[in-house]
Amino acid sequence: MSEGYQSLSLGVHQLKLGVRSLIIAVLYVVLTITPPLNAISYGPIQVRVSDALLMLASIEYFGLEAVVGVTIGCAIANLASMYGPPDIIVGTIANLIAASAIYFMTKKYKGIVMRIASGIIASIIIAVLIGYIILHIVAGIPGPFILIASVLVGEIIAIVIVGTVVSTAVERRLRHRLQIG
Known part of the structure; x- marks a missing residue:
């Protein structure tokens, strides 16, 4: 195989990965800021469906592209947050850490139990960072433990319940279509 062909093939592969990340980012933004979902995407009582x-x-099939996509999507979606730049920064970091935890936990160990466990860990990460830093420190809402618990409930609904159902269905569909694993 010629060096030029390999270079072109690598470029096309990188483009596909970038497009996947971009599509996930756009979906994240749309699911966060579009009414009526925007009403439950921010604040002390939230179920951010996009998570x-x-x-x-x-x-x-997605892996790191999903990590990049949800991170970029969160940064863009949080431009609409009433908590301003702190939410853009902390929320984006929370999603990066949470999605990375899911990626690394499920990369080596497959199966529904690990998927659920990684979703719980991701939910805790987001709940602590958003509940404590954004809602308690930045917004000045009292009761940090209640805020963390409130965000945690919403994240478990979004990530563990909805996310596990959706990701399992997507993975089954991809396996059937792509004839993998």
Whole structure:
């Protein structure tokens, strides 16, 4: 195989990975800022449905592209947050850490139990960072443990329940279509 062909093939592969990340980012933004979902995407009582997309990081086909996509998507979606730049920064970091945790936990150990466990860990990461830093420190809402618990409930609904169902269905569909694993 010629060096030029290999270079072109590598470029096309990188383009596909970038497009997957971009599609996930756009989906994340749309699911966060579009009414009526925007009403439950921010604040002390929230179920950010778009966070279900974090579980795409547990699927081999997406993996790191999902981590990049949900991170970029969160940064863009949080431009609409009432908590301003702190939410853009902390929320984006929270999604990066949470999606990375899902990716690394499920990369080596497959199966529904690890997918659920990684979703719980991701939910805790987001709940602590958003509940404590954004809602308690930045917004000045009292009761940090209640805020963390409130965000945790919403994240478990979005990531563990919705995300696990969606990612499992997507993975089955991909296996059937791509004839993998």
